[in-house]
Amino acid sequence: MADPTRDDAPVILFDGVCNLCNGAVQFVIRRDPRARFRFASLQSAAARDLLTRHGVADDLPDSVVLVANGRVRTKSAAALGVAGGLGLPWSLLGVFWLVPAFLRDAVYDWIARNRYRWFGRREECMVPTPALRERFLDTHER
Numbered sequence: 001m002a003d004p005t006r007d008d009a010p011v012i013l014f015d016g017v018c019n020l021c022n023g024a025v026q027f028v029i030r031r032d033p034r035a036r037f038r039f040a041s042l043q044s045a046a047a048r049d050l051l052t053r054h055g056v057a058d059d060l061p062d063s064v065v066l067v068a069n070g071r072v073r074t075k076s077a078a079a080l081g082v083a084g085g086l087g088l089p090w091s092l093l094g095v096f097w098l099v100p101a102f103l104r105d106a107v108y109d110w111i112a113r114n115r116y117r118w119f120g121r122r123e124e125c126m127v128p129t130p131a132l133r134e135r136f137l138d139t140h141e142r
Helices: 019-030 044-054 075-085 090-100 101-119
Strands: 012-013 038-041 065-068 071-074
Touching: 012 044, 019 101, 044 065, 065 075, 065 101, 071 075, 075 090, 075 101, 090 101
Parallel strands: 012 038
Antiparallel strands: 012 065, 065 071
């Protein structure tokens, strides 16, 4: 299992009150047996600090964000980057890199705009189980 505390581990930032986003985090956790990915909710100080260190200090994105290899990816690029990090069969979704970003992001934005209506929202961010706590950057904030 990978060391989730190392600085070069890819980090997924997600909307902590979105049921769809929380479900996506659970999806990744179940398919990431080497525990490569770390996580933090976008509402957390840990996420703001990480994004600031990577030059994203102003408008914090409200979409999924992947911080990996010194890059910050948002929207469909973040989703495809996560899929690629999960290995087969999920990495096969990389074929969607061939679709222009403006089209991929249009679909992403449509889903994002409707995510609370379709999937609901929580009053509080997800609290990870003790076994998963080490993979979350913001567990001390809860």
